[in-house]
Amino acid sequence: MHHGMLTIYKEAGYTSSDAVARLRGILRMRKIGHTGTLDPDAQGVLPMCLGNATRICELIADREKEYVAVMRLGIKTDTQDMSGNVLFRMEDDEMLSRLSTEERIRSAAASFVGEIDQVPPMYSAVKINGKRLYDMARKGITVERKPRRITIYSIRVEKIEPPLVTMRICCSKGTYIRTLCEDIGEALGTGAAMQSLLRTRVGQFFLGEARTLDEVERIAKTSPEELPLLIRPVDSFFEDLPAGICAADALRLLKNGNPLTTEDLSFPGPSSDPLVQTGASRESQDRTGAGQTENGFSTAERSASGEIPPRAPLPGLNPADKVIRVYDDRGVFYGLYVKKQRQNRFTAYKMFLPEG
Template structure:
């Protein structure tokens, strides 16, 4: 009989630098095994070909994963002109090859067209679902489905290098942006086609790749020392204002009672008891502060 693995409670956020060539879920399961964590999740995926910032959440921190799913992101993308693939990246089958006669000036002019609010048609090789099945399953079966264009925002595109037929750009964009689609659209606008040959995510919201750790670094330390590489759950909600509660207010909030203050605020806030992060609360029209999403009491994410 196979012995059941007993997982332990681990709470916090790991800002991981995902390596190339492994799925986001593969990275998550490896980190979960190293931490022996009972509950784990991630804040959006990266394709196996991509590397870079992938925040992983454990325990009570998983309750706030959506906050980063909605955040703006920054990528460094390598694009090769003249070659189109069925997936839009280097892992796909080549569909067509075209001669490339593109100058840096022409490239810069085209890049400027994609800054701002644009429409993108999601690629068939994506995890978007149709009738409960991801689009990539239809694509692998040779089925092409109609997809509605989506509006996304490209805040900035910076050309980092150009050595025809390849160039590298830094892209700051809204959630839901497909960098593969952007690469293909740029190639179409230049008249020679293109695909993505590399992708690295360097920023999500306020979090930068410089603060991340690698799987190798996580594996290099032992036991409880790995817990020290985790940040507290409130790292995911630092963009909200802070409200501190006394012991009585903390007890009332945890019991589901709304709180009234001399001066009401608006929207979501992060709340803290005398010693710990409690979760999110929301100001309602009645002028009271109501619990929105609370962590389990006794949770290990301490207010630092």
């Protein structure tokens, strides 16, 4: 069984669940989960968690996303993209007269940067009273939806060729780019719908490393020994956290997920402070060069739209809590441990016990 994260390029025509089902068949394993849905017509980065990495599906889904969206001005549909029924269409001459300058488009887009409230679309997987909104929408039912607080970290308008506008957007979990396009269209007074969507990044998972399901299937059939090269080790997701090495005489405690004292751990490097030290598993070091993570990407790398937002505290923890990755003396990753304020020991936070 494989353990780790595989960055899939989801092609149009697949749901995220379809992609999981097909990957299960390709890899011949059941324990696979995806890290957040992409609309069937959308394409791009869809990280998959394999084996014990399924324990971090939600953590990956919580990371910021980056998209390249093409917005069509002068139109409004019931789905907020071009797959729906047209509710309104503006003549090109009238639309161009309302836009006046490219700067007006850029200013309208920029006005949505920051924390904003966004109403989820009717054609979405959001549940109200146990029912999916898209199921109600298909029956012609519209219900009131409460706005949700999201964050747009950046919007960069890359191309303006009316009626089409191409934007690169970095945003928080839960953002509907279709809705953002429609809202920008409303701000411009022209209406708008999303024409296409490409997800280029989820956290530290980038488009450049993504593989289509056809590619993965070909490798699995013709060169199965190359499959592990596509899979990131679980600990690479936590590469920004300091690393501790468990002493041999405390390994029994580690294997059982028992608390560890500072005497049970060592922190390699010039400082013994676990807040200062970082490290990588021996597996990660063997597969990458200095300063790189798997596939040549690093969380220090900038996204195309700006700096990657810092990781939020892990669920249930405070910023003051010290979280470390714990390995045995052979470099095998066991899990995350946390030392809370006013405690003198580390307790297990999330374990990824190796097989065998």
